[in-house]
Amino acid sequence: MDTVASTTKMNRDEIFDLMKQFITEVIGEEFVEEMDITPESSFTKDLEMDSIEIVSFSEKIKAHFGDQIDFTGWLSSMDLDQLINLNLGMIINYIYECQ
Amino acid sequence: MPVIKVNNRDVHIQELNKGAAETVLMIHGMFSNLSVYYFNIAPILAEHFHVVMYDLKSHGMSERTLHGYDLNSMTDDLNALMEALYLNSVHLAGYSFGGLIALKMALRFPDKVKKLVVIEAPDPKDEKARGIIDDYSREFLEHYVENFTDTTKVKMGKRQMERNHRMYEYLFYQTSIKSDMIAEKDFLDEPQITLLNKETLLLYGADSNCLETGKELNEKIKTSELTPVPGDHNIPIQEPVLIANMINTFFMN
Structure with missing residues (x-):
């Protein structure tokens, strides 16, 4: 279980690396190897994550950051078009600002 | 990730606001x-x-299972899940095939169901609904994904197409889902439906192919109300906030 509630604020690069780790755990290493994951990568188009994989990803964020970050609440405030256009950089910013 | 054992099988669950009454x-x-x-x-x-x-x-993310896709088995599963979570009675909401499971649950285990929301439950005798299973092919999947999937409107890429293809192949050709669904074709014509006495909210898309089924159910269930929602079969994706607020109001009152 990844329940390391970090007390020190992570910088954007550290958050990016953590997000890459979560994505790898959710979709599998063999797919990640073929991809160039960047902050511009969109969840649905570039990473091809479907909604149940985004549920898994959200669970990992919840397990890691706990109540510090209401990731699901943030996602649920978006409409479908916003969700489709969601990229990694937006998530990194959101987490960075919540810390 | 919350995966619990129910009848010795892994079931993926998600819970929110555990403390509520x-x-x-x-x-x-x-x-x-x-x-x-x-x-x-x-x-x-x-x-x-x-x-x-x-x-x-x-x-x-629940475990794969070869058998038991008929409504008795699906409601046995749900009953066992409720027992595993120590839930005596609940408000129940089901979408599409899940709406049929919700109806069956209220008929088989009336003490466990308070109020019922049925969203876009199809009539299983509808050839078109069952035809999906007979006509399955890779081309069908591409067409189905473009038009009927209720999880996302996003066009699928290669990895997702493969993932879904594997799921459909498994369900269609290895499990008993096909024969189990055919065996349920008369479910909505069974007289017991008219005996249902739960307050029931029927939510159907105003442009849905299933709207007629909603009207028929509304006639059969004396304690029901039918509310058309803008959209087609995919109303939970098209109008999630509206649907949630309607369900909320219905369960609160």
Whole structure:
């Protein structure tokens, strides 16, 4: 279980690396190897994550950051078009600002 | 990730607002998963209710199972899940095939169901609904994904297409889903439906092919009300906030 509630604020690069780790755990290493994951990568188009994989990803964020970050609440405030256009950089910013 | 053992099988569940006095249990549709509720509908209901979502067998992140896709088995599963979670009675909401499971649950285990929401439940005798299974092919999947999937409107890339293809192949050709569904074709014509005495909210898309089924159910169930929602069969994706608010009001009153 990844329940390391970090007390020190992570910088954007550290958050990016953590997000890459979560994505790898959710979709599998063999797919990640073929991809160039960047902050511009969109969840649905570039990473091809479907909604149940985004549920898994959200669970990992919840397990890691706990109540510090209401990731699901943030996602649920978006409409479908916003969700489709969601990229990694937006998530990194959101987490960075919540810390 | 919350995966619990129910009848010795892994079931993926998600719960929100565990401390609330009353529980809303939500059932997704066939070839879908709990994410149809997770992002929009469930968080709104969780403002007042304990919300439980689960992935049906062989769907989402629940364990694959070869048999038991008939409504008796599906409601046995649900009953066992409620026991595992120590839930005596719940408000129940089901979408599409999940709506049929919700109806069956209220008929078989009336003490366990308070109020009922049925969203876009199809008539299983509808050839078109069952035809999906007979006509399955890779081309069919591409067409189906473009038009009928209730999890996402996003066009699928290669990895997703493969993933879905594997799921459909498994469900269609290895499990008993096909024969189990055909065996249920007369479910909505059974006289017991008219004996249902739960307050029931029927939510159907105004442009849905299933709207007629909604009207028929509304005539059969004396304690029901039918509310058309703008959209087609995909109303939980098209109007999640509206649907959530309607369910909320119905369960609260």
